[in-house]
Amino acid sequence: MLGFLKEPVVVTAEINVNLVALTVLALISRLWGLCYPRAVVFDEVYYGQFVSLYMKRIFFVDDSGPPFGHMLLALGGYLGGFDGNFLWNRIGAEYSMNVPVWSLRLLPALAGAFCVPLAYQILVELHFSHCAALGAALLILLENSLITQSRFMLLESILIFFILLAVLSYLKFYNLQKHSAFCGSWWFWLLLTGVACSCAVGVKYMGLFTYLLLLATAGLHFWHMIGDQNLSNVCSTACKRYYLSLFMVSLLCHFLARALALIIIPMGLYLSFFYVHLALLYRSGPHDQIMTSAFQASLEGGLARITQGQPLEVAYGSQITLRNVLGKPVQCWLHSHTNTYPIRYENGRGSSHQQQVTCYPFKDVNNWWIVKDPGMQQLVVSNPPRPVRHGHIVQLVHGITTRYLNTHDVAAPLSPHSQEVSCYIDYNISMPAQNLWRVEIVNRESDTDVWKTILSEVRFVHVNTSAVLKLSGASLPEWGYRQLEVVGEKLSKGYHQSMVWNVEEHRYGKSQEQKEREVELHSPTQMDISKNLSFMAKFTELQWKILTLKNEDTEHKYSSSALDWVTMDTNIAYWLHPTSGAQIHLLGNVATWASANAAALIYLCLSLWYLLRRRRRIYDIPEDAWQLWVSAGGICAGGWAVNYLPFFLMEKTLFLYHYLPAVTFQILLIPVVLQHLGDHLCRSVLLKSMLSALIVAWFSSVYFVYCTFSPLTYGQPALSPPELRALRWKDTWNILIRKH
């Protein structure tokens, strides 16, 4: 019972001094003078505004990626007591006193620093020597571009940290697999792989590719497990059968454990990022209008203030405004005004000369429409209200002009293949009113659903011509005040959001007289109900918006193409001191980048050579060395490829910093190749010592380049124009030199 007392309590600690020293060095290199410059540096201007919005709990949409990275940055601001009051409007602006610069920049810097020990560990787990691991860590430590990127409020260093963490934990997990499956640390590393992967994806979508790489690796390893024939040769047939079934069960357990850790948990975590994001941001803000009315109404302030207390069910006599669901090119509401279509358009086509119907991007009293029962004259809601249901036929009366929404077989002004939509004026010519519309609720649950404010998405189908009311997206010329064209689409090819409308503002009409009604229309809506969107509905909408929202592809002074990155033909000026020549650039360590490229090339050529030779049954290196070569290459070269090649297919504006995750993997490849060269290709002692000498010389050149460019990395000390000119090693680099 007290057996544990028989043994003395012993704590044995094993400390890898290398690792500790590296971590300390990394922390120093990343954290030194973190508050300098006390000004907005490059994309801080972009991420900063989101941090401010987090502090103020105002909702926003950022199409560049999921919210986890922004949240981490905001966490730094929160811990530093940032109140969010800073105008992020230009690069180089001086920070005011209330901005906790140090704590805002701390998290990325820490993440960047921890990449160094991670690199060391990865090489160790790949079964390379501690010397090679030390080399990899030092190269990462002395990489100017990684230092620059980690020292500011940017996301790349965090992304790289999570990517490396995911790779390391997978390797740890895989190495534990052979001896101690299902033990505590096995589970720990497996779960950590999943968690790190989802964090990486949550920071930037680029993390997805590393996640896929790890999934593929895990799949491959599992495939080898299936084919593991060791068990079947152990004993006699009867016992073999027993072992086989046992093996199948354990195989199933392995599969389930991996599926749980690598698929289900990451998905859950990813959802939770959004959950926290939406829970934190509950106030309406500048990005509201790209969301649907229902989403907007769920935010505090903004639309919710207007729609709060509206009646839910649209009834005959309801006064409503109708918003187009598409929200592109801008959000707009169905609108009409007293002006008519011109008798002849510029191109000579004729119109009906009836009252214009448009879509108008601003709130206006002319956006109000009244739902009328075709069989009755009254424009007020009866008591009790008679709700409008799916499939009902209604007339829509324009509130201010009391004309009926109408469409007929006349070509629309800008889309001649569609019908013109107008408010009907009886000119007493042979053109009868065709103003009956069938209400079709698109997102109905049953065919008797009631038309609901904000929640229902509705199509209006014209009864006579079965045309559908649609926003064409074109904007009318001068005579239509550049408002957006609304047409009746005859050949409706399936569902498109431009054909769907929802009620946004709504009240039950009370005044039968036109004059009273006008007063009523001008007054704000007031009544009482509440609506809440479920988290999944909000998540789906927000995720969809993030993925589909396209910023106009902008040209940037420092944008570059993916091809420029390998040779580092481009740089980015991050910051320039307002008076002196001190400046910060995103510039890699030239020596490291060049040798990384060389390593990748050597790796490729050697692999191809070995592969072809092995195919002819010629084995140049022992089998375990080959396995090592393949697995290290799969992770390092594979990581480089998946983080780099996808950029060739992307159509967005690209910058040099997009290459940093890829280059990190490429750097890890250098010691891999060097150790392989030393172990297997330099057979004689002389060659080996020559290689070591070369490595030492090369390392000192890396250090030399690091020192040379460190003024551009840390922004101090300020350099004079001739010194700056001397640093312009490539003509394509854009180093800023003041003219005096």
Next chain:
Amino acid sequence: MGLNSLLSTATETRLQAGPAETRSSRQAPSRPSRGARTQQGRAEEGRAGRTAAPSPAPSGSGAREPRRGPGGPARPAAPPAATRPAALALVTLLSFASRFHRLREPPHVCWDETHFGKMGSYYINRTFFFDVHPPLGKMLIGLAGYLSGYDGTFPFQKPGDRYEQHNYIGMRGFCAFLGSCLVPFAYLTVLELSKSLPAALLTAFILIFDTGCITLSQYILLDPILMFFLMGAVLSMVKCNSRADRPFSASWWFWLSLTGVSLAGAMGVKFVGLFVVLLVGLNTIYDLWDLLGNLSLSLVTFGKHLLARVLCLIVLPLALYTAVFAVHFAVLNRSGPGDGFFSSAFQSQLIGNNLHNVSIPEHLAYGSVVTMKNLRMAGGYLHSHWHLYPEGVGARQQQVTAYLHKDLNNLWIIKKHDSDTDLSDPSSPVEFVRHGDIIRLEHKETSRNLHSHQHEAPLTRKHFQVTGYGINGTGDSNDFWRIEVVGRKTGKLIKVLRSRVRLTHVATGCILGSSGKTLPKWGWEQVEVTCTPYLKETPNSLWNFEDHINPKLPNISLDVLKPSFAEILLESHMVMIRGNSGLKPKDNEVTSKPWHWPINYQGLRFSGVNETDYRVYLLGNPVIWWLNLITIGLYLLITVCTAVALKRGVQLTSELKELSRVVLHAGGQITLGWLLHYLPFFMMGRVLYFHHYFPAMLFSSMLTGITWDALLRFCAVFLSPSTTARKVHGGGFLALVLLILYSFYLFHPLSYGMIGPMASNPSSPMAGLRWMDSWEF
């Protein structure tokens, strides 16, 4: 030394493996039905076995057991040799009958016939035109029309135009002929891959009775031609593979080179042909990899293999492809609607073009009237017109755009920036424009100056707006431009057509360029012209002078500019690629999405809209398409099971081994084809249509044939002791065929035309068949 020893041990192990295999095959239980087979069939098999035995199977790496399995006993239930030609004849006959039935109907232009018929006519009239596809398909259509007596006079203006007395049947017949060939091609491919007659027949029936394939083959379109070459390539690749045991024999060479020819054909019709090139390429790499691992082949033999493939699959297709373009440019030698898309030098080659055989002054002088063409591929002429930029788009001044067509509004006068003397006065001396001069460009029609200022450009927000400004040539200092020739020194003269010129705005330092983006309706959908502050050297910001009118200067002939064939080839490809990527869907336009296609979500209206029209609707036979869709899932399931079983080293009978070979290898090849012809569409930004799926659908149908046959066979093997075994296979096959036939009976009006109320109307005979709301027939 090490190499030698390695080689010898390897061959030893191989030799040891040989007898072991035969032993296992001998041990395999012999099927009762084998005794019933005809003498002839067995003799054939015996021969196949013998030829396979001495020459090692090329694919036989140790790991890939199934492929090496001796052919003899593994081949189940091969039918008597006589039934195969009969089946082929039957299939071909049915195919031709279904495609040629009611070929004349409807006697008016249907859907894209308006394009491709028109382009066929252009070949007959030898008028130059521009299209986003390579020329082979349209050339063949033109040839068919020419041979069948069509004179090229029908205008093909819009769908619905009646052909009247014009002879269109030749062109339609040609396409239908090629479309009919797809069925025997698919039949032979599947037969070769699976060695199973039922699988081949099932595939053939699916394709014969698919309404979509019928409709697509009956009109003057590129798709039947493309699919003909595509299937031709697949068939000859498969045939060539099956002759791998007799490399360098005559038939091997024949099929290999035929593969190359078909590849060239497929690429020559549409760029989608690239996918089949990829398929063949991957297959070839896999093949070569196998050969490399075969240690009984010396490296010299391997080199021969490699060389043969390079010759037949790379050199030959490239040569043919180039030849197609050579013919294209040789035939089309008259100016036509496509001129403006090409560079000035190219245009001077076309008879009737205003640059053809003309002579213009060589050096630019003040007072010259010129047109300026942007140097990006398919760049337009600098253009202006009497319309202002709309409100909210920069300053409300006159629009300046790039316009692809020749027009009087493209003319500009070069003036000095500081003096406004009338340079047209014949007595004044000629003064040449020199590199580095500051000039003013006045628009001839509207007398406004080319102008720029620091307002944002309409589409490219970070560039500056370019406008026409001033009245009668009087403007301000924002109208001054420095003219510079790329790669020249100050003071040099500027040559028409040959000098590549950059115009720098003096006040802001930006460069005149064309962004390549299309302006909205207010800009007449012409191309945006901006002044870019980013001083990168791209063709977007380079211009050349094309027309040049100056009565005071002597003229020179333009023949010196004749471009080489390689330049023409490169240019036409750039223009086509640009054209293709320019086919972007407009905002708020409902477009077909790739995921719609396999589920047959929505068809295409070929002809007729109203109830009284003769309506044809391109829609796959839903029963067949959904069967195909299910089969893909089924195939995946079977593959995973088989692969896991093989990986676990489960002992299989020879019959099952053969089945798994068919499923994994043949099915894998076809699935790869399907993936290659389908997945890339998800990444395409251009407008997509339903008919883009049909090449993939061919593969999907072949997969259906192979999978169902394998599945039924597998069931039969499981039941093999009982008497129902054969019945299961036969019955299942028959049920599938009957299902296909019945569905064709139901849906045949889609292809052969319907008149009467629309299907959305309950009184229509097709009303009950409108299984999805999105179908509009």
